Amino acid sequence: MAKLAINGGPAEAAELSAMLPPWPHATEKDRRALLEVLDSGQWCRVGAGKGGWSRVDAFDGEFAKFQDAKHGVSVANGTVALELALRAMGIGSGDEVIVPALTFIASATCATEVGAVPILVDCDHDTGTVSASSIEEAITERTRAVVLPAYHGYPPDFDAILPIARKNNLKVLEDAATGVGTEWKGRRIGAMGDMGTFSFQQAKLITSGEGGIVLTNDDKLAETARLIQNIGRVHGPLVNDFLITSSNYRMTEFQGALLLSMLEDLPPQLELKRRNGEYLADQVEKIDGIKTQKRDPRVKFSRYKFIMRYDQTAFGGITKERFIEALRAEGVGVDERAAKLIYRQTAFATGALGTTLPKGLKLPDYAGMFLPNSEALLKEEIMLGHTYMAVDKSGLDMIVASIEKIKTNVDELKVAPSIKR
Numbered sequence: 303m304a305k306l307a308i309n310g311g312p313a314e315a316a317e318l319s320a321m322l323p324p325w326p327h328a329t330e331k332d333r334r335a336l337l338e339v340l341d342s343g344q345w346c347r348v349g350a351g352k353g354g355w356s357r358v359d360a361f362d363g364e365f366a367k368f369q370d371a372k373h374g375v376s377v378a379n380g381t382v383a384l385e386l387a388l389r390a391m392g393i394g395s396g397d398e399v400i401v402p403a404l405t406f407i408a409s410a411t412c413a414t415e416v417g418a419v420p421i422l423v424d425c426d427h428d429t430g431t432v433s434a435s436s437i438e439e440a441i442t443e444r445t446r447a448v449v450l451p452a453y454h455g456y457p458p459d460f461d462a463i464l465p466i467a468r469k470n471n472l473k474v475l476e477d478a479a480t481g482v483g484t485e486w487k488g489r490r491i492g493a494m495g496d497m498g499t500f501s502f503q504q505a506k507l508i509t510s511g512e513g514g515i516v517l518t519n520d521d522k523l524a525e526t527a528r529l530i531q532n533i534g535r536v537h538g539p540l541v542n543d544f545l546i547t548s549s550n551y552r553m554t555e556f557q558g559a560l561l562l563s564m565l566e567d568l569p570p571q572l573e574l575k576r577r578n579g580e581y582l583a584d585q586v587e588k589i590d591g592i593k594t595q596k597r598d599p600r601v602k603f604s605r606y607k608f609i610m611r612y613d614q615t616a617f618g619g620i621t622k623e624r625f626i627e628a629l630r631a632e633g634v635g636v637d638e639r640a641a642k643l644i645y646r647q648t649a650f651a652t653g654a655l656g657t658t659l660p661k662g663l664k665l666p667d668y669a670g671m672f673l674p675n676s677e678a679l680l681k682e683e684i685m686l687g688h689t690y691m692a693v694d695k696s697g698l699d700m701i702v703a704s705i706e707k708i709k710t711n712v713d714e715l716k717v718a719p720s721i722k723r
């Protein structure tokens with residue numbers, strides 16, 4: 303009789319999906335906060351200086367404090383946060399910006415959107431974060447900045463990278479879109495370099511549906527960022543003078559209110575997910591053929607995604623895709639979407655990088671690139687969303703038992719029909 307659920311056997315983690323908390327999720331307190339904005343008549347930050355209290359301004363301060371930064375400048379989403387930060391640091395036409403190839407595309411398109419060229423580099427295999435030596439090798443006389451994404455919550459190696467950036471006079475932009483709560487040597491990330499950005503899009507660990515913020519410890523950069531965010535107009539009582547040409551990056555008071563309320567409730571959620579992530583990592587690493595991201599005493603990280611590295615040779619040659627099918631059949635809803643390296647995205651592979659780059663600029667041969675660690679990691683990675691880190695221990699044990707069951711019955715999997723979705 304079949305043992306594996308993919309062959310009709312009983313699912314090992316049949317009860318797991320019912321244990322997952324809904325996400326996003328609003329409490330009564332969140333609802334009240336939104337209704338207060340609705341009734342206040344102050345839906346937009348502009349003009350809040352006339353006696354109205356701005357939730358967005360309050361959130362700027364609270365979130366910056368939470369991430370150990372001096373200034374926060376909220377914006378509409380994490381993508382424009384990156385663009386605004388590059389603009390504030392004076393990165394523009396024809397400059398080169400070093401970005402890892404294994405990240406969300408916005409880490410690189412922030413460069414093209416300000417007229418700069420993304421130079422794509424490799425990652426470290428055991429963390430997924432940008433490799434310091436790859437950065438060093440990619441520096442030319444046109445390099446002006448480096449973008450350092452937190453890899454699904456895991457921070458880059460600041461000890462190795464910041465001195466290289468300093469030595470070569472490069473601006474450092476952290477893309478901490480997924481790094482809320484992550485710490486490097488006891489300090490939360492986001493203002494480790496010149497500027498850092500976060501996303502509050504619906505899937506993130508704290509969310510207002512869409513939203514983002516730019517953090518910095520630099521007073522002058524903060525002032526410039528606020529001007530850029532506000533169409534070139536200074537914050538405070540409404541004036542009709544625009545000091546620079548810019549765009550409107552602002553978020554609404556609804557977003558500010560929701561984020562303020564969610565931030566209050568965030569610390570225990572982060573701690574639960576972090577503790578559970580450590581427990582799950584300890585358990586799955588006991589299985590030959592499964593590894594997780596490197597544990598580093600300098601790092602305390604929020605697992606926006608729980609990342610496993612799958613070694614198919616330890617699983618009788620079963621491909622990752624086939625293993626994922628079997629795991630999903632057991633009731634463990636690992637992410638199905640295959641990520642793409644940035645140089646394989648159509649826009650980059652075909653050179654369709656929009657109209658913002660200077661005409662005639664020679665671009666790297668993105669289509670011809672092959673970065674070995676990024677390619678290898680992409681082939682091995684299996685991810686679970688952060689709500690899996692919010693179930694109780696019995697749920698985490700179901701995940702481990704499902705993997706063990708597949709391993710024990712791997713021969714059965716070799717002959718099982720593929721599930722066509």
Ligand SMILES: Cc1ncc(COP(=O)(O)O)c(C=O)c1O
Binds near residue numbers: 502
């Ligand atoms: C690493 C990274 N950078 C930037 C972004 C863009 O954020 P947003 O979706 O808020 O525009 C994301 C979103 O998922 C991301 O994961």
